[in-house]
Amino acid sequence: MVENRPFLTFLTHAFLILGFLVVALPVYVAITASTHDISTLMSGPVPLLPGSHFIENYSTILTSASAAHGLPNYSHMALNSLVMALVITAGKIAISILSAFAIVYFRFPFRQVAFWIIFVTLMLPVEVRIMPTYKIVADLGMLNSWAGLTVPLIASATATFLFRQFFMTVPDELLEAARVDGAGPLKFFRDILLPLSRTNIGALCVILFIYGWVQYLWPLLVTTDPGYYTLMMGMKRMVTVQDGVIEWHLVMAGSVLAMLPPILVVVFMQRLFIRGLTETEK
Amino acid sequence: MAGIHIAEVSKVYAGGVKAVNSVSIDITDGEFIVLVGPSGCGKSTLLRMVAGLETISGGQVKIADRVVNNVEPADRDIAMVFQNYALYPHMTVYNNLAYGLKNRGTSKAEIDARVTEAARMLEITQYLDRKPRALSGGQRQRVAMGRAIVRKPAAFLFDEPLSNLDAKLRVSMRGEIKRLQRRLGTTSIYVTHDQLEAMTLADRLVVLNGGRIEQIGRPLEVYHAPASTFVASFIGSPAMNLVKGELHGDKLAIGPAMVVLNGFAPTSGTVTVGVRAEDIRIARADEEALPFRLEYAEELGAQRLIHGTVGDQQITAAVSPEIELAPEMQIAFDASRLHFFSVDTGKRLPGNLPAEAKLAPIEPVV
Numbered sequence: 001m002v003e004n005r006p007f008l009t010f011l012t013h014a015f016l017i018l019g020f021l022v023v024a025l026p027v028y029v030a031i032t033a034s035t036h037d038i039s040t041l042m043s044g045p046v047p048l049l050p051g052s053h054f055i056e057n058y059s060t061i062l063t064s065a066s067a068a069h070g071l072p073n074y075s076h077m078a079l080n081s082l083v084m085a086l087v088i089t090a091g092k093i094a095i096s097i098l099s100a101f102a103i104v105y106f107r108f109p110f111r112q113v114a115f116w117i118i119f120v121t122l123m124l125p126v127e128v129r130i131m132p133t134y135k136i137v138a139d140l141g142m143l144n145s146w147a148g149l150t151v152p153l154i155a156s157a158t159a160t161f162l163f164r165q166f167f168m169t170v171p172d173e174l175l176e177a178a179r180v181d182g183a184g185p186l187k188f189f190r191d192i193l194l195p196l197s198r199t200n201i202g203a204l205c206v207i208l209f210i211y212g213w214v215q216y217l218w219p220l221l222v223t224t225d226p227g228y229y230t231l232m233m234g235m236k237r238m239v240t241v242q243d244g245v246i247e248w249h250l251v252m253a254g255s256v257l258a259m260l261p262p263i264l265v266v267v268f269m270q271r272l273f274i275r276g277l278t279e280t281e282k
Numbered sequence: 283m284a285g286i287h288i289a290e291v292s293k294v295y296a297g298g299v300k301a302v303n304s305v306s307i308d309i310t311d312g313e314f315i316v317l318v319g320p321s322g323c324g325k326s327t328l329l330r331m332v333a334g335l336e337t338i339s340g341g342q343v344k345i346a347d348r349v350v351n352n353v354e355p356a357d358r359d360i361a362m363v364f365q366n367y368a369l370y371p372h373m374t375v376y377n378n379l380a381y382g383l384k385n386r387g388t389s390k391a392e393i394d395a396r397v398t399e400a401a402r403m404l405e406i407t408q409y410l411d412r413k414p415r416a417l418s419g420g421q422r423q424r425v426a427m428g429r430a431i432v433r434k435p436a437a438f439l440f441d442e443p444l445s446n447l448d449a450k451l452r453v454s455m456r457g458e459i460k461r462l463q464r465r466l467g468t469t470s471i472y473v474t475h476d477q478l479e480a481m482t483l484a485d486r487l488v489v490l491n492g493g494r495i496e497q498i499g500r501p502l503e504v505y506h507a508p509a510s511t512f513v514a515s516f517i518g519s520p521a522m523n524l525v526k527g528e529l530h531g532d533k534l535a536i537g538p539a540m541v542v543l544n545g546f547a548p549t550s551g552t553v554t555v556g557v558r559a560e561d562i563r564i565a566r567a568d569e570e571a572l573p574f575r576l577e578y579a580e581e582l583g584a585q586r587l588i589h590g591t592v593g594d595q596q597i598t599a600a601v602s603p604e605i606e607l608a609p610e611m612q613i614a615f616d617a618s619r620l621h622f623f624s625v626d627t628g629k630r631l632p633g634n635l636p637a638e639a640k641l642a643p644i645e646p647v648v
Contacts, residue, residue: 173368176335181382181429182356191381195372 027259034058034252041248057253069241071234072226074254081230082261084149084219085212091154092208093201100163101189105175115164122157126218134221144225153218159204166200167193202272210262231258284346284359284436285311286332286469291341293327293493301327303493304341312467314460318480319490320516325473326441328490332471333362333439346436356385361430365442367422369414375401375425376410379432393432400428403462420451427459431466438463440472444479456482477517481505489513507621511628514556514621520587522621523562525595527555534620537593539572543617548631556621559587562599562613571612574599579607 029046036051062074071077102108103115126133133152142148170193178188216232223229229237235258238251266273286309293302302324309315317325330336332343334355343350350358361382369378379397388396401407404424414422423443430438440459444452460483463470474480480487481501489496489504489512497509508514514522528535529550532543536555565571572592580587586603589596592613599613622631 171366171368173364173366174370176333176355177362177364177368177370177429178381179335180333180355180360180362182385183381187385192370192372198372 030252031256033248034256036249038245038247038249042245053249057249058257061250061253061257069234069238070226071237072229074231074234074257076227077229077231077234078258078261080228081213081232081258083146084215084230085209085261087146087150088153088212088215089205089208091150092156092159093204095154096156096159097163097194097197097201099160100167101193103160104164104167105185118157118160120157121155122161126153130217130221137222143222144228146228148222149219149228153212153215156208159208162200162204163197166197170196199272199275202269202275206265206269206273209265213262284469285309285313286437286471287342287344287347288328288332289342289344291328291331291343292339293324293331293336294339300493302331305490305493305495306341307488307495307498309469309471312469314463314470314472314483314485316472316474316480316484316487317490318474318477318487318516319496321475323490324493325475325490329439329441329471329473332437333360334358335362359436360439361433361435361437362439362441363426363430363443365445367414367426367446369422369425369429371414374411374413375406375417375428378414378425379428382429382433396432396434397428400431403431404428419447420455423447423455427462431462436469438468438470440470442474443472444474445476452479459483478519481517487517489516491516507630508556509630511554511556511623514623518558520559520598520600522556522558523597523599524554524556524623525592525597526625527553529553534617536572537595539570539592541570541572541617543620548622552625553631554623554625554628556623557615557619559598559600560585561619562597562601562615564601564605565612565614569614571614574611574613576607576609576611 029048032048032050033041033046034057035054036047037053037056040047040051099118103111103118137143137148137152142151174192175188178192183191214232215230216236219228219230220233220236223233231254235251235254238254239246286307288305288307288309290304290306291302292300292304294300305324305328307315317328319325327336331338332345334350334353338351345358345360355362370381373381376397379400380393383393383396397410398407401410404427406421406424406428409417409421409425414425417425423446426443443459444455447455456479459472472479472483474483484501486498486500487504488498491512497504497513499507499509504513504517508517508522511524515524525536529543529547529552531550532547534541534543534547534555574588574590574592574597576588576590578589580589581603584603585600586605587598587600588607588611589598590611591597597613623629624631
């Protein structure tokens with residue numbers, strides 16, 4: 001739409017800026033809060049200008065603060081979060097691209113049923129099926145383990161569905177040409193389908209990494225061993241102190257740091273991300 | 283190099299729809315066969331059964347004297363050119379050409395030699411590093427053909443390869459396909475719905491209708507002696523005029539007019555009479571003529587097509603553009619130029635093969 005109406009331009013920009021402020025203000029407050037000391041934060045509302053304790057707060061949270069709450073090192077929890085997010089991302093993509101491949105390109109009994117079962121689980125988020133899932137994981141002895149943390153989160157209806165939709169837009173002739181060229185199913189998958197799905201995989205990586213990174217409820221349930229604590233749990237535990245003051249300045253510093261990896265992922269994979277969502281390479 | 287033998291091949295889809303019904307074609311080594319027919323006549327299905335992309339419900343397909351009914355497409359020693367080219371979008375032209383050879387475990391040096399040769403032949407050498415996306419339609423078409431050529435298969439299968447190109451490019455690519463096939467001498471089956479493409483490319487054409495063969499023959503045979511009203515109306519542009527006529531001894535009644543046949547009548551009673559537009563002329567003053575009521579005229583430059591009616595039957599005639607048009611005209615034709623078809627079966631009635639005499643065998647120009 002190319003329109004030249006100054007008032008409309010003003011209005012749209014006003015809305016845009018307003019929306020931006022609404023979203024950005026809490027983040028800004030968190031960042032400012034992380035640069036003040038505890039007494040400033042406890043004595044009244046959070047100041048809107050940055051304070052002078054930036055280095056002090058961040059070095060405390062990175063080195064010593066978590067130990068006081070019976071938590072592992074900040075870097076240890078960050079590593080846990082990273083491993084969990086990466087395993088979930090990789091696992092989800094591997095599983096869902098293969099199941100989409102099976103559903104689209106192979107004829108087997110109950111193919112449609114299989115697809116609909118996967119599709120229906122879209123409507124059941126982790127929280128809804130958390131009790132039975134917990135029971136299964138507990139019975140399998142997977143509590144307090146990497147497998148328990150990641151495997152139940154790997155099955156992904158969304159990604160399967162997205163890949164299925166993408167595969168259905170790939171022209172049949174491509175498969176036929178590959179068959180005439182002597183490519184079996186797995187060769188076709190590896191040489192043709194996988195490269196064509198590159199942008200889709202990139203976009204999903206971004207979404208799924210963030211999904212894995214922000215997981216809170218599930219790790220909270222299946223891990224009691226502090227060695228498996230993730231950042232999200234650590235932050236939560238620092239807020240729930242029995243007595244004494246909550247160290248908001250440190251909590252905020254920790255939260256700001258925890259926001260960084262997803263932001264970095266989005267910034268660096270943005271090009272791929274946008275292409276994957278909008279462009280179909282045919 | 284090999285012949286292809288298609289013996290009573292049928293295709294029945296789930297639900298009992300017969301797409302191809304007991305079709306037999308013997309294709310000799312190096313022959314260029316064109317399957318032509320309207321959409322839904324089963325021509326693509328037949329081709330895909332030869333390629334192995336479609337299962338064969340009945341009958342037998344032999345390539346180089348080997349029954350291939352249950353052989354994977356890759357092992358049939360065929361190469362296929364698809365309508366939408368089906369190039370691998372993420373691979374360069376070079377890799378598109380090389381992919382099939384790689385899968386067969388051909389050596390790197392051999393692949394390189396074959397791709398270079400094919401690229402030179404098709405004049406796509408300077409595009410070898412490009413992705414298909416960066417090519418025009420005609421260039422993509424060449425790459426698709428190149429992919430078939432590098433394999434040096436026993437047979438080329440073309441599935442309407444030119445229908446995505448614009449009209450001008452289609453004509454030049456048509457010539458190129460023909461030249462290439464002559465040069466390589468590879469047996470080819472070519473599917474098209476364009477009768478002009480079929481006429482110009484084929485050594486022999488196979489006209490299909492409703493899953494059955496209507497006629498197999500050299501292009502001019504089919505043109506001059508169509509085996510049925512379907513072939514008569516499908517091959518040739520404008521389509522052959524088909525009108526109802528009554529045979530009385532040696533005389534043919536078309537509507538109110540009578541034509542003397544001079545011994546060309548094959549039977550008697552009601553028949554379908556066919557006459558090509560170019561075999562109709564404006565009647566001289568002294569000859570028997572049919573009254574023609576002009577409806578409209580189409581200018582083709584070299585010719586003028588006049589459409590109108592004789593009695594209540596539609597007739598199209600191709601006449602010289604110099605002829606003056608009038609609402610009422612008199613037209614005539616030689617009795618030897620008429621085709622007679624049975625009213626019931628649509629089959630050609632024997633005893634009148636007007637153009638047979640003119641048919642000298644055409645030798646392929648190498």
